[in-house]
Structures are given as C-alpha cells and as structure tokens.
Amino acid sequence: MSGMVPNQYQSASEIAELVSTGEISAIEILERHLNHIEEYEKDVHAFNLVTIDEARAAAEETDKLIAKGKKVGPLAGVPVAIKDNLCTKGIPTTASSKILEGWKPPYDATVVKKLKEAGATIVGKTNLDEFAMGSSTENSAFGPTRNPHDLSRVPGGSSGGSAAAVAAGFAPIAIGSDTGGSIRQPASLCGVVGVKPTYGGVSRYGLLAFASSLDQVGPFATSVKDAAIVHEVIGGYDPLDSTSIEQAPNSFLDVFDKDISKLKVGVISELMGGIDGITHEVIEQTNKAVSVLSDAGAQVEEVSLPAALYCLSAYYLIAPAEASSNLSRYDGVRYGLRIDGSNLNEMNVNTRTEGFGDEVKRRIMLGTYALSAGYYDAYYGKALKVRRLLAENFADLYRNYDVLLSPTSPCTAFKLGEKVSDPMTMYVNDVCTIPSNLVGHPAISIPFGKGQDGMPIGVQILAPPMKEPVMYQVAHTLETAAQ
C-alpha cells in the first residue's frame, strides 16, 4: 500500500482466505494494518483507541488455531474497527463523550462477540459524534475525524471514524451504528460501502442506545460482498435483544451475482429534486445509476413516497425523545464522570453539564420537551403518525417494486466547520437516509462516481424488511458498473 487511501483495497474475504489456508499469518496482516495506522492515523483521527496489544493477542490466537488445524471463522485474521459506542469487554467504551470517562464495560456487545468468534481481529474503537448524534463526527469530545480523501473535509457521521478507517485502509471492515443514516451517509462521503440492516436483524445488545427504536448496527466494507459476509456474521437472532427477529435471513449471498433483468426498481422522486437541498451533481450521479440498472434489464420507474416530506421532522422528535430517556442513566452515580455537588441533584446537574456536549444537550432538551405533559400528542404522538403513514407508503410501493433507489447524502463531504454552527443545515444531511430508519427497513450505500470536488458520491438501495439478498444483488450490479 502506498499513500493514505490505497489504490486497491485488500478485501476481507481475500484476507480470510489467505489466513485460513495459512498462506499468510493473521499477525502479519495485523502488523501491516498497524503500520498503516501508525503512519496516517495522526492525520485522520479515525480511532479513539487503537487496541494494539489485544489485537496482537487475538491475531496470534487465530494463527495458533490454524497451526493446530482447527477450523476458523469466515473473518479469520480480518482486522475490524469497532465504533466506540459498542461495548468491548475491559476496553474503554466512550461514545466519544466525556461522561463515560474511565468506564470499561464488563461485557462484549453481541456483535463484538460474534466478530471475535468469526476470527476477526479487533483493532480499535472508532470516533463518532458524541452518542452518535451528528452527521460530521465534529461533535466528538475527542476532536473531529477527517475525511481520508481530503483532510480538510468531514468524513460524515455519526460513524465517521469507522467510515474513515475503512476508506484509509486502516481496516478492511468497520462496524457502525445507523439511527438516521449514521452508517450510510459517512460511507457515501468516504467512498465505501455501508449497510443499515433490517431493524431487529442485528442485535443491539451492547450498543449504547441513542434512539432504541431506530438504532441498528451494520458494517462498512470496501465491497458489497464483504459487507454481506460481515452482515452474515453479525446478524441473526439474539435472545438478549427483545426486538431481535427470530426468523431473520442469515444468508445474503444466494442471489448476489444473479442478473437483475426480472427486477423492478422505483426511484424516489421526492429525493431526486422534490425536496430542496439535494445537489444537482448528486441527482445526476443517481440518474447514471438508474441507467446502469435499466441497461442491465431491470424495469426502473419514478415513484412517489409522499411521507418522505415529513420524515426529517418526525425523526427529530422521535430520536431526541428516546435519547432524552436513554441518556438519563449518565448521572454520575454508578460509572463514568462524576462532578461533585453539595447535594445529589447538584451532583447530577454538574456531571451532566460538564459531561455532555452541546449537541447532546440540545437533543435531550428537544426530546424532554416533546414528551412533556401537554405536548406529547402534538409532538411525539404526531411523529408516530408520520411513521405509520410512511410505513403504509413503503408497503404500497413494495407491492410493485423489489427495491427503491435514491441518493444517500444530499451532497459530497463538506469542509470541517462549514455546517457545525447551524444545526438545521446539518440535520438535512439525513433527509435521504432517515425514512429507512423510521420504518426499520434495510438500505445500503455504495460509492458511485465523484463530485466536481473530486469527493465520492454514494447511491442508496432501499429494500423491504428482511429482503437484504435482493438489496445486495442490485448493489453489486451498480458496484460492478462503477468500477
């Protein structure tokens, strides 16, 4: 590898193949990545913590198993970066917030456990907007992450550290969480693949909750196939998560490279110019994707998703409402930061005042207000109605279409500091991604061309719940055309 962004990424499946057949050791793969991190991490700041010792121990363990002829998992020796809002046993988990200072979870998130069992080498914890609230990773208590394609620009967010880690070649795979676009938008801005699985398809156990009914864990990868492989590893029913789906599909590659000529694709008109703020070049690039699919024989038509107009408003009531409750527990009593006061209430207030950043406080206030007596029906209640309406809109469309298509992000990566002072402009970044979260459907962002600034553009494929196989199939067609 030469240069920060490798010309040719080494894929996770290739690494796993080489490692499990003994052609290359897991430790050698790891050291190669650690060297790359060593060289460029100071510029990118993708990680809150690089877990060098634990990673070496894990890689050596994988090599030992292989030497003994034991069977290893599908991610044997694959370096994986974990968003720092997923619990890692004995390793600090901060959600990029000061409030969790010093806290080490006594347990692994289900996703982390599954990755370890699959032979992956966890290389570190990646930076994020504090508690996953943001679209640029500038809301981190530990400083922003920069876009590896242009260090003056943001990587998107909230999983900006994970997206940047994959884009910079620090790890072929990273795990993120997506509440309103927090995997897909940074994937789009960093030119990598990002997947938000069906709600309930991947366990949330061990994910520090932002908005429980919207949060979903998913992979970043350099190819659609790698993303699907990782999805197979981390997905599946988890008895520790009551919202986990028992009959979730566990195989995503069955129709992966089949031709798409029988498929019907809807292009969401509201996200192709119907809603303000989506740039011309992004729409143009998405139209090129439409042509690719048409050329491949799919029937592509423009469709309407009327409720898309209200999604942003509904989201910014529901997500903060749930967050205001989820973040209550950070009160200084049991773990993390404690700033003393003359009594209990003062200690709570001092701790939270000092421990939370501005955006987190803003959303706690928004959410508290939305749930307050006398306002519930007007705000939270109405947002739930939008959610139901949206679900009906989608159900109508999926009676006629296999998948839907839209841009992922309204624009390419913007400059650091460009939008940070205007929350509303920042919130609009999620306009294309939020609908999938509100209804719990899967969606993927894949790199598809570049903007005039040379920065990556992503397109989004949306699919009905648990229909990830067709989503990966269509994404693969676009990926092949883009290369």
Place this chain on the structure above:
Amino acid sequence: MKQEIFKDTWELIVGLEVHAELSTQTKLFCGCLNQFGNEPNTNVCPVCLGLPGSLPVVNETAVYFAMRLGRALHCSVNRSVFARKNYFYPDMPKDYQISQYDLPTNLEGYLELPSGEIIGIERAHIEEDTGKTTHIGTSGRISGADYSLVDYNRAGVPLIEIVSKPEIRTIEQAKAYVSELRGIILALEISDAKMEEGSIRVDANVSVREIGENDLRTRCEIKNVNSLKSLGRAIDYEANRHIGLYKNGESPRQETRHWDENAGRTRSGRSKEDAEDYRYFPEPDLVPLNPSEETITKIDQEMPELPSKRREKLANLTGVKPSDVALIVERNHDAFALNVIEDGGLPDQVVKHLVNNLSAGLGELTAEALAQLVQMENKSEITSTQAKKMLGELVQRGGTPAELATELGFEAIDTNEVENLVDQLINEHSDEWERFCSGDTKVQGFFVGQVMKATSGQADGKLINQILNERSTSK
C-alpha cells in the same frame, strides 16, 4: 353500596394502590436471582444495573403470574405495552422505571370482601422494583445525609401494582380489601405477600366529601404504611385532617404524604404540583405482550379455589355466615375444617374452636382429634374449659383427646355422682335450698361452686344447673 358516615356529615373516600413483589426465581428483565437478604449488590448484572448497552428481556413467569392475578380479580387480560416512567433517583439504575401506562396487562375487575361488598379494580400492571437506598448520617433521610449507599439487589424485581377504584368507604373495608387481596395472592402462590418485609406495599389515596356530594375532592396519597393497623390509623388521621381543614374554610393540597408510625400522623412529602412530569412513552426496547386466548383459558382452568369461594363453601356446610368463617380461610384452615366436619365434628363448634382457640396454628392437632374433642364436649364428657385446655395440649404434642382426658384426669364425672353430690348439698344447706326454690338465683352459684369444689372443677356446669332445676321443680 350503602352510605357510610365517617364523621358528622362526612363521607370517607379511599382508593388503594397495592404493590406486590412477584416471587419468581429471577428478576423481571434479566436472569439475576430474585432473592431477599443477600449481600448488597450480589444479585446484579449489566441489565439490572442499567449499564450502557444492556437491554431488558421480559420474564415470562412474571407476566404469567400477573395475568393469573388479573383473572382472579375478574379483570380482562389485554395486549399490553411497557412504558418508561422517567425520573432521576439513584436507586433507579436507568433513571427510568419500566412500567405499564395506558395499556396495562389487566383492566377493570373487582374484589369481593368477606362481607359481600364489591370493590372495583381499575388496573393491575407489571413494573420493575427499584434498588434500596440507605442514607448514612444523623437524619437517616436524604437531606442532611453524609452519604448514601445503594443496594441494587432489589432493582428489577418484578412487581404487580393493583389499583383499586376510589370505592372504599370505611377503614374496615380498607383493611379487609388488603387482607382479601393478600389472601388471593397467597392462594395463587405468586408472592410471599409479607407486609412487614415489604413484599406487599400499600399506598392509600384518601379524601373526604360531604354526604350527598357526587364529585370527588382533593386526595392525598399516603405512603409508608407497613401494617394493616397503620393503614387504618393513617386513613383515620388523614381523613380527620381533611375534615379539620374544610371546617376551617381551608382545603388540603394534592400531595404525597408519609405516615409516621411513632408520631401517629402523616407528614407532607412533595407536592404533586411541583412533582416531576414522568414523560411516559412506550418502552422501545420491549415488544408488546400479546396473550393468546389459549393462555387465558389455561389460566382460568388452572385457577385455584380463591378465598371467597372457600368461605362460601365452608359457610354453606356449617350454616354460619361467610364473614364468620373469614378468619379460618385467611389462616388456611378451611380444608382442615372440612375434614373435621367429615370426621363427625359439629360444624358450629368446629368453627368456634378454629376461630377462637386455634389462632396460633394447628400444630400437631389432627382433624380426627378435633372431631373427637368436639363430640366429647357435645356429650358433656368434658367441659368447654377443659376442651380449650386440651386443644392447647393437642396442638403442642398431638395424640387423641380420649387419652389426653384420662392423662389430665378430665374423665367426665358420672351423672349419678353429680346427682348424689347435689342431693347431699341440698340436705346440708336447707336454708340456701329454700331460697333457691323460691327463686333467689344468686344462691345457684353457691351450689355450682360447691359441686365444682368437690369435683376439682371437673363437673359440667350445665349438668349441675340441670339437676338443680329438676330437683326444685319436682319438690
């Protein structure tokens, strides 16, 4: 319901909220032991400590227990949704309590008191318990404490909260309601239901109004009531306080008040007006509970005999009022009573002994022994005083009443012997005898006393009186 006057022209209105800890093996949302009395913070895990990233999973047994109670209280069991009740307190690990709000598991039922009166049940919902805070410092309260310790062993223990309608009109009804509810809970074997240990906790919503008024007046919620006796005292105190305020042209404020057992009064807690807004909303980490019709049918089929049914059964068999056998059922002695009656014990006497002389328990006493004892008593082979004494012994060490009577020298004195004694006394005390025959009943006691003295108290008083009367009329 008939009009009850509490005092002067005032009517008492009480609604009760009863929390019962469900005696499941494990907690409501995790696999930790649901156990009382362990070392602090030993029955804890990431879930019940509310650690970041942890998620709740509902304990099916707790839900089943709650539905059973619902059906026992004639409630409809519904599709229910857990909700978060948000407020900050260090004994609550997540700073919200998972409870149920607008869609509780059980709705609209009733409870029948031993008196036959019906008290409506508004709802019975499932929620998690909090931890336990101990404030260290001179006050023992949070204000002024040097520091506080929290034990989370109790955090996440399943509770059912049974909310009555404000249909309780007397202190006696309030006590009977709690005791009846306890009886039902015990019959269902879903909780230890020990008020003193806190596995049942009662909050009383108290208000008063003028007889004839239709609207309810401002209520106060009384907490910290630890026994039926304090419940009665607390309601009495609070109702009188309200009446006193109204008489002075003032009104009570809607607030939470704490019962102070030693001072015998309630004290103001926090006012509802400045109380927190709990910001209830559906718990997104849990899915709705959807009990199937089969489950509800199964619960109904497996319903044990409840106290009201048991009272009715015993009352029908003994011919006494259901309310008179309430104590027997409450003590779980009704099955025993039925056995005694089957073994030949006279129903009303069996009831009398079980109610009055066996409150401390049955010990070694068998149904057969009690039946025999009642028969001996009925045949005047032993006196009621002797019967009572023998019961004490039979409870202690068992055995048969016949053997025990011999051992204690309680052999019934032969009727002839008593007659001889009476005749002898008549001869020896002719003056007293004349007075007795002329109607001076005061000397009756003299004769009875003399016979008792001669027989060391073993003669049957009724028999002596009977002989005295016979002799006087045949004179």
